Amino acid sequence: MSAILEIRDISIAFAGLRALDGVSLAVEQGQIFGLIGPNGAGKSTLLNCVSRLYPPSGGEILYHGSSLLRRQVHELPSLGIRRTFQNLELFRDASVRENIQLGAAFRFRTNVLADLLCLGPSRRGQGAAARRADVLLDQLGLAEHADTPVAALPYGIQKSVELARALASEPRLLLLDEPAAGMNPEESRRVGETVRSLRDTHGITIVLVEHDMRLVMSICERIAVLDHGEMICEGTPDEVRGDPAVIAAYLGEEAEDA
């Protein structure tokens, strides 16, 4: 098997705090790869490094064997890389359908100005984007909310909208930052099913940051555990579940919360 994403010895610090300290991992093509760890472990920071929002101070990130660090953030969609954000980045006043179509706009080469002028190629693009949005509305159980402004919907449903928007561009590598946060068990189960079917039917590779352990353990083939910026364990769900360092890290988090 060949790695689609390889992270080698990545470090980054904020005002002296080491958010990532020499983290390395490899994600195989078509894998569902879980990234877990207590709050503040560095999970979102790692996704931010891969998606080129944060520049690591050292290390390398390879995508299909070539350096992502030489790419700009805006180049990532054309490489097939998409992500969602822990704290939702949606157009809050736009409807669910509009948000999803905007995600598809890149893929189907819709151009906002051309749309306003009703020019030919763009109208065709919009047709394809609209059809793609319809499929995703159904798949994620969002059809009944299609015309509702995002801001009027509960948080768990907004998370589904963000997932649908990321999927609209038909990515090859999808980075999900806590897609099931704020969801009820039924919504969370649906996210799990969607992620699994994306991989099974489209071969999409997924990096999943998630606190819902049931979800992570049920769909990930491999899991990496971060704690205070360091990777403390990497393995199958069973290996991770039984690892003393992992158990200690989560018990530590409970103690901090208490």
Ligand SMILES: Nc1ncnc2c1ncn2[C@@H]1O[C@H](COP(=O)(O)OP(=O)(O)O)[C@@H](O)[C@H]1O
């Ligand atoms: N932009 C930033 N500026 C300053 N500190 C940051 C920034 N992003 C993350 N951090 C810090 O880095 C650490 C890891 O954060 P984060 O990656 O968000 O953790 P996680 O997603 O695992 O909960 C935390 O201590 C956090 O406060």
Ligand SMILES: [Mg+2]
């Ligand atoms: Mg986070």
